[in-house]
Amino acid sequence: MGRHPAARGGTGLDHAHLPPGPRLPRLVQSAALLRFRHRFVPWLHRRYGDVFTVRLVPAPRATVFFTRPDAIRDVFAGDPDVFHAGEANSILGPVMGEHSLLLVDGAQHRRARRLLMPAFSGRAMRGYEDLVTDVARAEVASWRPGVELRALDRMNALTLEVILRVVFGVTDDARLDRLRPSSPRRSTSTRPSSSAAPFRPCAGSGCGAGPPRRSTSSTPSSTPRSASAAPVPTSPGVATCSRG
Structure with a gap:
């Protein structure tokens, strides 16, 4: 903008x-x-x-x-x-x-x-890879099979967690709890939203759900000022x- x-x-x-x-x-x-x-x-x-x-x-x-x-x-x-x-x-x-x-x-x-x-060089970004992966795995692990949730809410929560830990460097659990907003709403509606369609995680092999793969990219994207x-x-x- x-x-x-x-x-x-x-x-x-x-x-x-x-x-x-x-x-x-x-x-x-x-x-x-x-x-x-x-x-x-x-x-x-x-x-x-x-x-x-x-x-x-x-x-x-x-x-x-x-x-x-x-x-x-x-x-x-x-x-x-x-x-x-x-x-x-x-x-x-x-x-x-x-x-x-x-x-x-x-x-x-x-x-x-x-x-x-x-702080955003290729070497620095590679240093954040394990932390970001752990945060993403923890988020996916919190999803319960059969419980409908809003993808937008969960991606917002994941993004905030990465910002708090990587950008602000907060590691203390008590401080993290204070900085996080109240628990994001998890939709129980069966009506999909055009802005953030809910989906239902599944269990077992072959369902497509699982921890995100690690990125192999080491260079952050740049946006012109x-x-x-x-x-x-x-x-x-x-x-x-x-x-x-």
């Missing part, structure tokens, strides 16, 4: 020239994007085409969605002096802190990135660009 430099009022972005989008109240659009993104975004794509705008609260925040691969590539490979990802992520300031790598741009971001890169991932996942093949 990149954000135009005018987002903080420097050049006065003319919202009248943004791509088309719904005319619903900002609060309604914000709630729809937050709660029903998996339905709202595809509906916007069908109605308004490959590029459309969602206007969010607080005003004058707006998010422009791009759905074509070539446009998405241009956003992610764009000039970081134009696409200010730090400004687009400003909503994370109270949580991440104003000096977070996600919230700074330009020379300040390049300096912070240089300081952090050694010109655009950063949005806090809430979008539909496949959709890039967003926030403008204020």
